[in-house]
Every structure is written in C-alpha cells, then in structure tokens.
Amino acid sequence: MGFQFDSAFFVYELIVAIKYIPVVLLLSVVPLAVGMILGSAIAVVRLFKVRGLAQFLAALVIFLRGVPLLLQLTILYLALHLGVDAVAPKYGLALSSKDISYTLVAVIGLSIHAAVYLSEVVRTALQSVPSGQYEAAYSVGMNSREMLYRIILPQALPVAIPLLGSNLIGLIKGSAIASLISVVEIVNATLFEANSNYKFLEAYLAAALIYWALCVLVERIVAVLEARVSVYGKGGVV
Amino acid sequence: MENIFSFSLFIDAFPKLLSRLDITLYIVLIALIFGLLIGSYIALVRLYKMPVLSQLATVYVSFIRGIPILVLLYIVYIGLPVLVEGLFHVNINRWDTLIFVLIAYIVNSSAFLSEIIRSAVAGVEVGQTEAAYAVGMTRWQAFRRIVFPQAIKIALPALGNNIVSLLKDTSLAYTLGVIDIIGVIKAISSNTYRSLEAYAAAAIIFFVLSLLLEQTFKRLEKRLGTKHVVSGQE
Amino acid sequence: MIEIKDLHKSFGEQEVLKGINLKVEKGEVVVILGPSGSGKTTLLRSLNFLERADKGEITIGNVQVNCKHVTQKKILEIRRNTAMVFQLYNLFKNKTALENIMEGLIVARKMAKEEALKISHYYLEKVGLKERADAYPSQLSGGQQQRVGIARALALNPEVILFDEPTSALDPELVGEVLSVMRKVAKEGRTMIVVTHEISFARDIASRVVFMDGGVIVEQGRPEEVLLRPKEERTKKFLKRILPAADYSI
Numbered sequence: 001m002g003f004q005f006d007s008a009f010f011v012y013e014l015i016v017a018i019k020y021i022p023v024v025l026l027l028s029v030v031p032l033a034v035g036m037i038l039g040s041a042i043a044v045v046r047l048f049k050v051r052g053l054a055q056f057l058a059a060l061v062i063f064l065r066g067v068p069l070l071l072q073l074t075i076l077y078l079a080l081h082l083g084v085d086a087v088a089p090k091y092g093l094a095l096s097s098k099d100i101s102y103t104l105v106a107v108i109g110l111s112i113h114a115a116v117y118l119s120e121v122v123r124t125a126l127q128s129v130p131s132g133q134y135e136a137a138y139s140v141g142m143n144s145r146e147m148l149y150r151i152i153l154p155q156a157l158p159v160a161i162p163l164l165g166s167n168l169i170g171l172i173k174g175s176a177i178a179s180l181i182s183v184v185e186i187v188n189a190t191l192f193e194a195n196s197n198y199k200f201l202e203a204y205l206a207a208a209l210i211y212w213a214l215c216v217l218v219e220r221i222v223a224v225l226e227a228r229v230s231v232y233g234k235g236g237v238v
Numbered sequence: 239m240e241n242i243f244s245f246s247l248f249i250d251a252f253p254k255l256l257s258r259l260d261i262t263l264y265i266v267l268i269a270l271i272f273g274l275l276i277g278s279y280i281a282l283v284r285l286y287k288m289p290v291l292s293q294l295a296t297v298y299v300s301f302i303r304g305i306p307i308l309v310l311l312y313i314v315y316i317g318l319p320v321l322v323e324g325l326f327h328v329n330i331n332r333w334d335t336l337i338f339v340l341i342a343y344i345v346n347s348s349a350f351l352s353e354i355i356r357s358a359v360a361g362v363e364v365g366q367t368e369a370a371y372a373v374g375m376t377r378w379q380a381f382r383r384i385v386f387p388q389a390i391k392i393a394l395p396a397l398g399n400n401i402v403s404l405l406k407d408t409s410l411a412y413t414l415g416v417i418d419i420i421g422v423i424k425a426i427s428s429n430t431y432r433s434l435e436a437y438a439a440a441a442i443i444f445f446v447l448s449l450l451l452e453q454t455f456k457r458l459e460k461r462l463g464t465k466h467v468v469s470g471q472e
Numbered sequence: 473m474i475e476i477k478d479l480h481k482s483f484g485e486q487e488v489l490k491g492i493n494l495k496v497e498k499g500e501v502v503v504i505l506g507p508s509g510s511g512k513t514t515l516l517r518s519l520n521f522l523e524r525a526d527k528g529e530i531t532i533g534n535v536q537v538n539c540k541h542v543t544q545k546k547i548l549e550i551r552r553n554t555a556m557v558f559q560l561y562n563l564f565k566n567k568t569a570l571e572n573i574m575e576g577l578i579v580a581r582k583m584a585k586e587e588a589l590k591i592s593h594y595y596l597e598k599v600g601l602k603e604r605a606d607a608y609p610s611q612l613s614g615g616q617q618q619r620v621g622i623a624r625a626l627a628l629n630p631e632v633i634l635f636d637e638p639t640s641a642l643d644p645e646l647v648g649e650v651l652s653v654m655r656k657v658a659k660e661g662r663t664m665i666v667v668t669h670e671i672s673f674a675r676d677i678a679s680r681v682v683f684m685d686g687g688v689i690v691e692q693g694r695p696e697e698v699l700l701r702p703k704e705e706r707t708k709k710f711l712k713r714i715l716p717a718a719d720y721s722i
Contacts, residue, residue, distance in 0.1 A: 003320045066402070066448030067441045068409035070420070075441060078434040082242045132562035135522050139556035140576030140628060143548055150579060154566040169304075176306035180413070187309060201316045208305040208313060215304035 013206035027175035035114025043122035106178035125160035158230035165222030251439035261418040273347030280352035302349035314342040358393035398455030479528035490687035506684035533631040555625035563609040595623040615646030
C-alpha cells in the first residue's frame with residue numbers, strides 16, 4: 001500500500017487554513033489584549049501588596065499556572081453548560097447550554113490563561129526598572145501618572161516586548177486546543193475537509209505550515225519592535 | 239448545586255486518575271531524557287556552526303517550536319509510518335500508540351531543550367573557555383569542568399519551566415488514545431455521563447505535580463546558587 | 473528658607489532620625505557630614521519625601537507640612553520646591569541628556585516646550601555638556617551623567633537643591649569635574665544641602681557644616697569651627713578618622 005502525497009489537496013488545505021487565520025487571531029490576539037488588561041491589574045495589586053486581594057491573586061496565579069490549558073478550557077466549557085442549564089430555568093431565562101458559543105468559551109478561557117502569564121510579564125517588566133528611576137521622577141516633581149507614562153513604561157517596554165511575543169506565540173499554538181471543545185479553527189477546518197478522502201496527513205501538514213508561518217511572523221515583528229524600542233540602551237550609538 | 243458539581247464523584251475520581259499517573263510521568267521522563275540527548279546534539283551542531291547540519295537544525299527547531307503540540311502528535315502518528323514505509327519498507331502501523339506519543343513528545347522537547355542548552359552555553363563568557371585553555375585543559379576538559387557547570391546554572395530556571403510545560407502538554411496524549419490521567423476520564427464519563435468532577439480532579443493533580451516540580455527546581459537553583467536577574471542596579 | 477522641626481523616622485525597630493531640628497537660610501550651602509548610618513541620607517530623602525518621616529514638621533519656601541498627616545498634594549508641592557542630585561545619578565535612561573533636563577520643566581512645571589528647550593540648553597552649557605545634548609545616559613561617563621543630574625536640578629529653579637553623596641559613586645579622576653560644577657552653583661547663591669565625604673568641598677564652599685551621628689545633629693557651625701576646632705568628642709573622633717586621608721590641600 002504505497003502512500004501518495006496529494007499536493008493538490010495539500011494546497012487546497014493550505015488555502016482553507018489561511019481562511020481560518022482570522023479565527024486564530026480572534027483566539028490569540030483578543031486574549032492577549034484582555035489578558036494584558038487583567039494581567040496588569042493583577043500585577044499592580046501584587047506589587048502594591050493590596051492586603052488580602054494580593055494573596056488571593058498570587059494563589060490563583062500559582063494554581064492556574066499548574067493546570068494544563070486543555071483542562072482549563074474543558075472545565076470552563078462544562079461548568080458553563082451545566083451552570084446555565086441549572087440556573088436559567090430557575091429565573092425563567094430563555095437560555096440553554098446550546099446557546100453558548102464554543103468560540104466565546106474559548107476566548108474567555110484563553111483570556112484567563114493569558115492573564116495569568118501576562119501578570120508575571122508585567123511584574124517582571126515593572127520590577128526591571130531600577131528604583132532610582134522612580135525616585136528621580138518624583139524628585140523633579142512628577143505625579144505617579146506622569147512618572148508611569150513618561151519614565152517607567154518606556155523603560156519597562158523593552159523588557160516586556162519579547163515576553164509578550166513569546167506569550168502571543170503560546171496563545172497562537174494554544175488556540176489549537178480550542179479544536180477539542182468543538183471550535184472551528186484551523187485544525188478542525190482542515191480536518192473537516194479531509195473527512196471525505198482520509199487525507200489527514202496533508203490536512204495536518206497544511207495546518208502546521210500556517211501555524212509555523214504565524215509564529216515566525218510574530219518573532220520577526222518582535223525583533224523589529226525590540227530594535228526600535230530600546231535605542232537608548234545601547235552604549236556608543238550616537 | 240448537586241446537579242452541577244457532585245463532590246462525591248469528585249473524590250471518587252482521584253484513585254481512578256492516579257492509577258494512570260505512571261503513564262503521564264513515563265511520557266515526561268522519556269521525553270526529557272531523549273529530548274536532552276537530542277537537544278544537546280542539536281545545540282552543539284548550531285553552536286559550532288556545522289555546515290548544512292546547522293541550517294537544518296535551525297529550520298527543525300523553528301518548525302517544531304512553531305506548531306501546536308496537538309498538530310505535532312497527529313503528524314507523527316500519521317506521518318511516521320508513511321515515512322518509515324517509504325524509506326525502509328517497514329510497516330510500523332501496528333506499533334503501540336504510546337510509542338508514537340513518546341516520539342512526538344521527544345521531538346517537541348528536543349527542539350525546546352536545544353534552545354535552552356544553546357543559549358546557556360552561549361551565555362558562558364568566551365573568556366572562561368580561553369582561561370581553561372590557558373591553564374592547559376583540553377577542549378573536552380574545558381567544556382566539562384568549566385563551561386558545563388556554569389551553563390547548568392544559567393539553564394536551570396528555563397529548564398524547570400520547560401519541564402512543567404512538558405508535564406502539562408502530556409494532557410494532550412489522550413487525543414491519540416493513550417489511557418493516561420486524561421484518557422481515563424473519557425472512560426469514567428462514559429459510565430456516569432458526567433465528567434466535570436473528573437476534570438476538576440485532574441486539574442488538582444496536575445497542579446500538585448507542577449508545584450512539586452517548581453519547588454524542586456527552586457531548591458536546586460538555591461543549592462547551585464543560580465542568580466535571578468530581578469531588579470535594581472545597586 | 474527651610475525649616476525642619478523635630479523630625480523622626482524609623483525603619484522597623486530602628487530609629488534613624490531622632491528629632492532633627494535644622495534651619496537653612498536662603499543662599500546658604502549646608503554640608504552634612506557624618507559616619508555611614510548616621511541618618512544623613514535619610515534626612516535628605518525625607519526633605520524630598522522619598523522617605524516619609526514619621527513625625528515632625530518641614531517647611532520649604534511657602535509650603536509647610538506636618539509629616540504625620542500629609543496629603544499627596546502637599547508632597548507634590550514640596551517636591552516641586554526641591555530638587556535632588558542622586559548618588560547614582562538616576563538619569564532617566566529613556567531620555568537624552570537634554571530631555572532629562574526638559575522632562576521636569578515640561579511635565580511638572582507645565583512649561584511651554586520652547587522655553588523649556590531654551591532653559592535646558594542653557595544649563596547643559598553651564599555644566600559643560602553642550603555638545604552631548606543628544607546622548608543617552610548609557611553613552612555618558614559617570615561624571616558627565618552627574619553633571620546632567622545637576623543641570624536637571626538647577627533647571628527646576630527650586631528653593632533648595634539636595635545633593636546625596638553626589639561624588640561617591642564616581643571614579644576618583646571624575647570627582648573633580650563634578651565638584652567644580654558644584655562650586656560654581658554655590659557661588660551663584662543657590663541654596664544647597666549637601667551630604668558628602670569631600671572635606672575639601674566642605675571647607676572651601678560650605679557656609680555651614682552640620683555633623684550628624686546616631687540620628688541626631690551633634691554639632692554645627694562655620695566650617696573652620698567644626699572642622700578645625702570641633703567641640704564634641706564624637707566629631708573629633710570622626711574627623712580624626714577621615715582627615716588624614718582626605719585632607720590634602722588644593
């Protein structure tokens with residue numbers, strides 16, 4: 001039984017995969033943005049040691065970091081379904097588990113996942129700015145907001161950008177796990193096409209190629225941003 | 239509440255899941271050992287810039303790091319028999335699924351670990367090697383006695399993170415039909431028609447394992463005196 | 473005019489300032505001497521509210537605060553009446569030399585950009601770094617960075633400039649250039665409070681020398697009094713330890 005690589009079907013699957021890039025971006029860029037907002041909030045609460053809340057969030061971060069994304073998504077998916085079906089009838093809501101969008105569940109789950117890791121990124125980046133910079137900003141009479149925007153964030157950014165890049169790559173790859181809770185993204189879309197002819201290898205290779213391209217693209221963008229954002233760090237360049 | 243989350247089912251799930259813990263740990267261990275061996279070789283190929291091999295290694299690492307482990311699992315599962323058949327005319331379709339899973343995780347971790355090893359070795363100053371040569375050490379002695387111990391210190395935090403990721407990534411092995419911690423949930427849920435409790439139990443197990451791994455590495459780092467670059471210039 | 477009344481500050485169990493009273497007139501150059509751990513840096517940082525004193529009163533120009541109940545707004549007012557030159561320079565790493573000086577003027581003083589630019593160039597020239605305006609801190613030597621730090625403080629035109637061991641992080645051959653800028657500033661009649669180990673600077677420039685030890689002011693007076701004829705035993709001991717090494721006449 002000789003295997004024949006069907007390059008025409010492979011190209012067809014590549015096009016299918018490309019068409020689903022927007023879904024992958026929805027599942028990675030949106031969680032990155034939401035995660036950045038939530039993560040910054042978590043980082044600030046922990047850096048300023050807000051009593052009670054800081055400890056709670058620290059524990060939550062440690063817990064969620066130890067749980068595989070697959071389990072986070074599955075549990076969220078199951079809990080939402082069971083929860084809606086149990087609660088909706090009690091309050092006479094015309095809502096059932098069938099109305100819950102798989103994609104929405106995945107976006108929420110990936111956002112929580114991202115927030116956990118990004119809170120660590122924000123913490124690392126803020127802590128990388130020496131305390132003397134805060135003091136100097138105060139000493140010339142800036143208030144906290146002015147200090148943050150003009151002095152601290154511009155210096156924290158070069159530290160944060162590569163970390164943000166690797167987190168975005170993690171989210172792009174992580175979005176494939178959403179296929180396991182029935183979200184139609186690149187993996188499921190290409191598989192669906194292969195269901196009739198069993199040419200799964202072509203389907204998976206096409207999907208892989210597109211993921212790879214996306215990840216390399218992110219790496220390139222990060223490299224360009226890094227070079228642009230940290231001009232001041234390089235001694236001797238006038 | 240009981241029809242959302244049954245506490246007794248949650249508790250009952252633990253022994254069933256833990257009975258399959260060995261499979262999960264086995265995958266982690268094998269992927270780690272072979273990943274380190276192959277990863278070191280890839281790192282050396284790239285560090286010494288061996289012609290052709292170095293370029294191939296670069297593409298390999300970039301590709302493997304750029305695709306989801308889920309996709310890699312299937313590519314190995316479907317693609318490897320085709321490749322072996324084509325090259326050696328040997329049919330390996332009947333191999334145990336676990337072998338394909340192991341190969342996929344080895345491939346995956348070899349790429350990630352090679353990057354860690356490469357940047358750790360590159361992180362040791364050239365002066366260290368030169369000083370070792372200056373006191374009359376051979377290339378191998380210089381590597382083993384001077385460079386390697388320093389590189390280990392640099393690599394340790396990333397290595398720890400990577401093993402935790404590897405552990406969590408094994409949760410996808412069930413997609414090929416391996417009955418590990420996650421795979422057994424499928425079996426449970428087909429009896430009870432519910433799985434939330436079992437998934438929650440699995441989450442706890444993975445969390446505890448990750449925590450144990452993290453703590454072990456923290457202790458190792460302390461013992462080896464790995465410096466964490468955090469903040470401050472003073 | 474600056475007035476400090478009964479200033480107290482503790483770090484945990486340890487009381488670092490045990491009731492400091494000090495008055496500094498306009499145009500005075502006050503040098504604070506003392507062994508490490510005597511509280512002199514803490515005193516200086518309390519004046520700029522980089523440390524918040526536990527108790528006491530601080531008056532700087534027309535702003536008076538009680539350290540026990542002080543509002544964020546008052547702290548900002550005090551900070552806008554003072555400027556600080558740091559031991560480790562603390563230039564904004566993401567700003568050029570010129571921008572470092574402009575930053576406080578534009579942001580805190582709400583000055584128009586044109587004017588801020590003019591002032592910044594003026595002070596950069598004053599500290600002898602006209603041609604380094606567009607250099608980032610990482611491209612400047614320690615001495616140059618500290619001179620920019622002084623220019624940054626001068627440009628704010630504060631009631632008082634606080635110098636926190638401005639030369640102690642510098643290589644010996646770079647100390648001179650910073651001290652000479654400080655001399656120039658002192659001669660212009662700026663009010664300065666300087667924590668330093670440079671006895672020669674204290675002797676030649678200070679209008680008053682304050683000796684601190686163990687969180688209190690032990691003695692103060694004109695430099696020749698305190699340095700040559702100290703009254704207190706603790707001052708004598710301190711001077712004996714550092715003078716033979718530090719006091720080579722210029």
